[in-house]
Amino acid sequence: MQNIIGHTRQQKALIKLIKLAKLPSALLFSGDSGIGKKSLAIKIAETLLCHNIHLDNIDQLSGCLECKSCLLIKAFNHPDLMILDYQREEGSAIEATKTLLSPLNYKPFLGERRIVILDNAEEINIQSANVLLKKLEEPGAGTYFILITQFPRRLIATMRSRAQQWSFAPLNRDETREVVHEIAQKEKLKENDIDSILPLLEGTPGNLVAYAHSLDLALSRVHDFDTTLEKIISGDSELLISFTQELGRDKENLVENWTLLIKLLHQKLRKDPINPSIAIALSELISSFRLHNSRNLAPSPLLLGALITLLPKLRGFSMKRVSFLQGL
Numbered sequence: 546m547q548n549i550i551g552h553t554r555q556q557k558a559l560i561k562l563i564k565l566a567k568l569p570s571a572l573l574f575s576g577d578s579g580i581g582k583k584s585l586a587i588k589i590a591e592t593l594l595c596h597n598i599h600l601d602n603i604d605q606l607s608g609c610l611e612c613k614s615c616l617l618i619k620a621f622n623h624p625d626l627m628i629l630d631y632q633r634e635e636g637s638a639i640e641a642t643k644t645l646l647s648p649l650n651y652k653p654f655l656g657e658r659r660i661v662i663l664d665n666a667e668e669i670n671i672q673s674a675n676v677l678l679k680k681l682e683e684p685g686a687g688t689y690f691i692l693i694t695q696f697p698r699r700l701i702a703t704m705r706s707r708a709q710q711w712s713f714a715p716l717n718r719d720e721t722r723e724v725v726h727e728i729a730q731k732e733k734l735k736e737n738d739i740d741s742i743l744p745l746l747e748g749t750p751g752n753l754v755a756y757a758h759s760l761d762l763a764l765s766r767v768h769d770f771d772t773t774l775e776k777i778i779s780g781d782s783e784l785l786i787s788f789t790q791e792l793g794r795d796k797e798n799l800v801e802n803w804t805l806l807i808k809l810l811h812q813k814l815r816k817d818p819i820n821p822s823i824a825i826a827l828s829e830l831i832s833s834f835r836l837h838n839s840r841n842l843a844p845s846p847l848l849l850g851a852l853i854t855l856l857p858k859l860r861g862f863s864m865k866r867v868s869f870l871q872g873l
């Protein structure tokens with residue numbers, strides 16, 4: 546795996562902690578999906594587990610890429626790198642948690658250290674948290690937990706308080722292009738397809754991996770949403786209501802769809818920067834997304850409340866609220 550693009554400040558701080566042997570035994574990485582949190586966690590694991598690296602002398606987060614440990618990580622088959630994704634865990638989460646943690650009663654298999662990555666940690670329920678908390682408190686020498694989440698406030702508070710919190714921002718435009726290029730090469734994607742989807746990956750290029758195998762589907766969804774927004778902007782209030790209801794019902798894709806809407810409105814605002822209704826709708830859409838995530842409020846009314854500002858009869862709202870958008 547190549548070096549992590551972006552997040553320079555965090556990478557420097559992590560390198561320093563590892564060099565000084567002061568890396569906390571539990572870290573919580575938060576930030577949007579697709580910005581490289583999990584890749585960074587795996588890079589930390591690679592560094593800590595590599596057989597050829599002297600940790601007091603590192604200048605980057607990487608293993609040698611050649612030793613047994615590095616090769617096992619590359620093959621996603623390292624016994625001391627344990628990863629559980631709580632969004633993908635279909636069976637009983639508590640059973641999966643117990644199975645994951647059982648090796649922690651013994652020494653690491655290959656070396657002195659081991660890393661446990663808990664992805665989508667906001668989905669960890671109380672029962673699994675109770676099992677995890679003991680280990681988070683007393684992980685044992687050489688065991689490191691890295692919790693990953695898009696929604697740190699949704700995490701069970703007792704878990705959140707036991708991990709050192711690190712937040713990660715979306716990548717800038719150059720970094721995004723660099724990551725997209727890398728993924729596109731690896732996934733053998735066509736330049737043309739990438740160009741049409743690029744605006745939607747701004748800041749969160751890792752999401753291309755999710756699109757890679759269903760690029761046609763992703764492109765048609767982008768097209769559908771764009772057409773719907775245009776119709777709403779031209780005054781189709783009935784479509785607005787059915788569209789927001791439909792989005793609210795599609796729980797599985799809610800986050801992705803909501804983010805897509807935000808990105809499409811961003812694009813529209815860039816083309817038409819003084820359009821107050823787009824600016825207001827965008828600001829409402831972002832704050833309602835945060836509200837939904839922090840308080841778990843029903844999505845449809847929030848989406849409706851945000852997008853209703855696009856309707857022509859509601860245009861001409863106070864421009865003051867547009868200043869809201871500065872700094873986004």
Ligand SMILES: [Zn+2]
Nearest residue numbers: 595609612615
């Ligand atoms: Zn190595």
